Amino acid sequence: xxxxxxxxxxxxxTQAGRAYRIEPRGEVTPTxxxxxxGDDLCARFxxxxxxxxxxxxxxxxxxxxxxxxxxVLRARRAESAFVWRHDVLDRLGLAGLLAxxxxxxxxxxxxxxxxxxxxxxxxxxxxxxxxxxxxxxxxTGTLAMFARPEQPRLASLAPPCHVAILERxxxxxxxxxxxxxxxxxxxxxxxxxxxxxxxTFITGPSKTGDIELQLTTGVHGPGDWRVIVVDG
Amino acid sequence: xKLAYLQHEHHEFRDAAADAMADAxxxxxxxxxxxxxxxxxxxxxxxxxxxxxTRERARRIKDATLADLDKHLExxxxxxxxxxxRVHWCDDGAAAREAILGILxxxxxxxxxxxxxxxxxxxxxxxxxxxxxxxxVETDFGEYIIQVAGHRPSxxxxxxxxxxxxxxxxxxxxxxxxxLSSDREELTRFARRALRSKFAEADAGIxxxxxxxxxxxxxxxxxxxxxxxxxxxxxxxxxxIMGMEKVIPRLADLPVFLKVLAxxxxxxKLSVYTSLITGPRRMGELDGPEEFHLVILDxxxxxxxGGPLRESLFCIRCGACLNACPIYRNVGGHAxxxxxxxxxxxxLTPLYDGLSQNHHLPxxxxxxxxxxxxxxxxxxxxxxxxxxREQLHHEPRALGRVERWAYGIWARAMRSPRLYRAGTWLxxxxxxxxxxxxxxxxxxxxxxxxxxxxxxxxxPAERRFRDWWSAGxxxxxxxxxxxxxxxxxxxxxxx
Ligand code: SF4
Numbered sequence: 001x002x003x004x005x006x007x008x009x010x011x012x013x014t015q016a017g018r019a020y021r022i023e024p025r026g027e028v029t030p031t032x033x034x035x036x037x038g039d040d041l042c043a044r045f046x047x048x049x050x051x052x053x054x055x056x057x058x059x060x061x062x063x064x065x066x067x068x069x070x071x072v073l074r075a076r077r078a079e080s081a082f083v084w085r086h087d088v089l090d091r092l093g094l095a096g097l098l099a100x101x102x103x104x105x106x107x108x109x110x111x112x113x114x115x116x117x118x119x120x121x122x123x124x125x126x127x128x129x130x131x132x133x134x135x136x137x138x139x140t141g142t143l144a145m146f147a148r149p150e151q152p153r154l155a156s157l158a159p160p161c162h163v164a165i166l167e168r169x170x171x172x173x174x175x176x177x178x179x180x181x182x183x184x185x186x187x188x189x190x191x192x193x194x195x196x197x198x199x200t201f202i203t204g205p206s207k208t209g210d211i212e213l214q215l216t217t218g219v220h221g222p223g224d225w226r227v228i229v230v231d232g
Numbered sequence: 233x234k235l236a237y238l239q240h241e242h243h244e245f246r247d248a249a250a251d252a253m254a255d256a257x258x259x260x261x262x263x264x265x266x267x268x269x270x271x272x273x274x275x276x277x278x279x280x281x282x283x284x285x286t287r288e289r290a291r292r293i294k295d296a297t298l299a300d301l302d303k304h305l306e307x308x309x310x311x312x313x314x315x316x317x318r319v320h321w322c323d324d325g326a327a328a329r330e331a332i333l334g335i336l337x338x339x340x341x342x343x344x345x346x347x348x349x350x351x352x353x354x355x356x357x358x359x360x361x362x363x364x365x366x367x368x369v370e371t372d373f374g375e376y377i378i379q380v381a382g383h384r385p386s387x388x389x390x391x392x393x394x395x396x397x398x399x400x401x402x403x404x405x406x407x408x409x410x411x412l413s414s415d416r417e418e419l420t421r422f423a424r425r426a427l428r429s430k431f432a433e434a435d436a437g438i439x440x441x442x443x444x445x446x447x448x449x450x451x452x453x454x455x456x457x458x459x460x461x462x463x464x465x466x467x468x469x470x471x472x473i474m475g476m477e478k479v480i481p482r483l484a485d486l487p488v489f490l491k492v493l494a495x496x497x498x499x500x501k502l503s504v505y506t507s508l509i510t511g512p513r514r515m516g517e518l519d520g521p522e523e524f525h526l527v528i529l530d531x532x533x534x535x536x537x538g539g540p541l542r543e544s545l546f547c548i549r550c551g552a553c554l555n556a557c558p559i560y561r562n563v564g565g566h567a568x569x570x571x572x573x574x575x576x577x578x579x580l581t582p583l584y585d586g587l588s589q590n591h592h593l594p595x596x597x598x599x600x601x602x603x604x605x606x607x608x609x610x611x612x613x614x615x616x617x618x619x620x621r622e623q624l625h626h627e628p629r630a631l632g633r634v635e636r637w638a639y640g641i642w643a644r645a646m647r648s649p650r651l652y653r654a655g656t657w658l659x660x661x662x663x664x665x666x667x668x669x670x671x672x673x674x675x676x677x678x679x680x681x682x683x684x685x686x687x688x689x690x691x692p693a694e695r696r697f698r699d700w701w702s703a704g705x706x707x708x709x710x711x712x713x714x715x716x717x718x719x720x721x722x723x724x725x726x727x
Contacts, residue, residue: 011302014537033286153465157458175491203503205504
């Protein structure tokens with residue numbers, strides 16, 4: 001069946017189907033479904049992230065955040081870290097910390113120079129993934145990650161542990177606010193290339209309930225999911 | 233349960249249901265469904281202040297989208313194409329299989345990974361891939377288990393729900409080359425290891441689509457495990473397949489659906505991973521596919537779109553109605569014999585695969601309404617089942633002879649007061665008299681016996697209402713004609 005015949009049939013059916021439209025019930029507005037994040041977005045974000053099985057802490061400064069991250073790296077005996085390039089991580093002094101603890105830093109620049117197969121193998125065996133995020137969402141304890149050359153998708157997925165460092169100013173109250181922000185940035189109507197090639201929301205460690213409806217973590221993605229929120 | 237039911241489609245619902253109910257292991261698993269997913273779904277609606285209105289909002293977006301579906305699909309095509317992706321319009325399962333095989337052949341793919349997609353089940357893609365010599369690996373843990381076992385999925389979101397940990401260990405041990413224990417953590421670790429290498433080796437990844445945003449050409453994939461992310465990050469080619477009703481007009485519509493989908497599926501506020509994929513990877517990016525294909529499937533949907541059961545196209549495949557349904561919780565998914573099971577399966581399977589071959593399904597419901605109450609888009613499933621039951625009477629092949637004959641007589645009698653009187657007179661004097669000692673008949677004779685095989689039939693009263701009424705309305709002293717005095721109304725007044 002040709003594209004034209006296919007679409008012609010859909011057009012006819014669409015028209016015929018209008019006779020069976022539903023009857024609306026009750027009030028609906030553009031903010032219906034908005035929940036928000038309360039007064040203290042950092043505290044709410046951390047509470048929600050902990051509730052879904054993650055480990056989130058709120059710290060007062062980048063120094064504290066660095067100490068927090070060092071604890072995780074030591075506890076996991078990490079030898080290699082798959083990291084983003086990101087200004088929050090620069091301000092944290094990530095490169096220095098990794099050197100200090102002799103953890104090999106696999107950053108996008110280094111990875112880009114490797115042949116494809118070596119790169120895959122390296123990515124899949126990294127001990128920890130360290131990223132920031134574009135936004136946090138307080139209502140659900142969610143990280144919103146935009147894919148870019150400096151911020152690869154797999155850093156938050158392939159390693160068994162993922163740590164994200166987030167600043168207070170990055171946290172939005174509700175998922176609706178994120179879509180409003182996208183809209184303001186002109187990323188919608190008629191401009192698909194302005195939406196990132198991949199935008200992923202992460203809410204908790206990788207989970208499955210496929211055996212007897214019982215929760216098991218870490219099936220494909222990280223079983224150990226951490227967020228350090230810098231509120232200062 | 234008999235292997236044939238686990239492996240094949242379209243069997244006799246009553247036999248398969250009886251088989252399922254005799255399976256103690258399966259009953260154990262199904263018994264937990266209400267207390268786990270069922271409760272979480274109900275609590276999720278209760279805890280969400282705006283839940284009723286948000287579900288209504290999602291419902292209206294679906295309705296409005298379908299009212300202009302052709303336009304939204306064309307917009308979607310334009311957006312995908314602008315990003316360098318390719319759209320394939322596929323009329324039916326065969327066309328979709330052909331298109332996908334064509335893409336794979338062209339890029340020389342020998343090995344592929346898949347993330348869970350009910351649409352690929354619907355078009356029976358896996359057997360076609362295997363036949364073409366392409367190594368095909370399901371990567372959702374539940375799908376992986378049933379792929380190795382050779383079973384069909386038993387639940388929209390929990391495909392391996394019918395197996396317990398011990399059975400899973402038996403299924404996976406031969407693949408592992410060692411005896412796996414029935415420890416969940418150990419089984420999960422094995423799957424993680426086994427599937428990692430498959431992701432790394434795959435030439436192409438095939439996924440379904442939860443939502444497709446027309447204005448941006450964005451494909452949305454929701455999962456809790458992360459396998460959909462791997463499937464779309466590592467292989468060089470990504471093929472996504474969607475039923476054409478999955479399109480939504482704007483990116484701004486998405487949060488409404490994400491909020492209700494996760495609550496319906498698992499009672500979460502949001503699923504663990506939601507990926508919005510907009511075209512292939514861009515310049516300089518390290519991961520993501522270099523090629524993107526979108527298969528848009530009709531396969532009977534346009535036929536349904538133009539008719540009274542159009543609302544079935546609102547379904548976002550969350551599985552909430554299965555968990556809420558007292559029938560599903562007794563017979564499980566395989567008994568339904570179609571791609572989709574539970575209440576929505578009882579609507580979709582007759583619609584897509586033929587009503588007369590699936591004539592038991594519209595009756596596989598007590599019409600209690602729990603499905604509609606659980607549904608994130610409040611689909612009026614009971615009403616649709618009634619409509620299908622009604623349609624059955626216009627399909628001569630669908631009814632048994634006795635049944636058709638009985639309904640025929642019933643219809644005649646209801647139209648004629650004289651016949652109706654005669655009928656009730658006969659009933660009280662035969663069945664009513666014979667079974668004066670009991671209120672329930674446990675065995676009806678002959679062709680009517682089917683009714684009493686699994687339930688009792690209420691015995692007719694000894695005396696017809698009509699006789700009681702004209703004899704002066706019994707002991708309550710109610711006048712037959714004129715209004716009764718206020719005092720005599722007493723027995724009816726429970727206030
Ligand atoms: S009918 Fe409703 S509850 Fe059932 S799977 Fe579809 S969306 Fe979910």
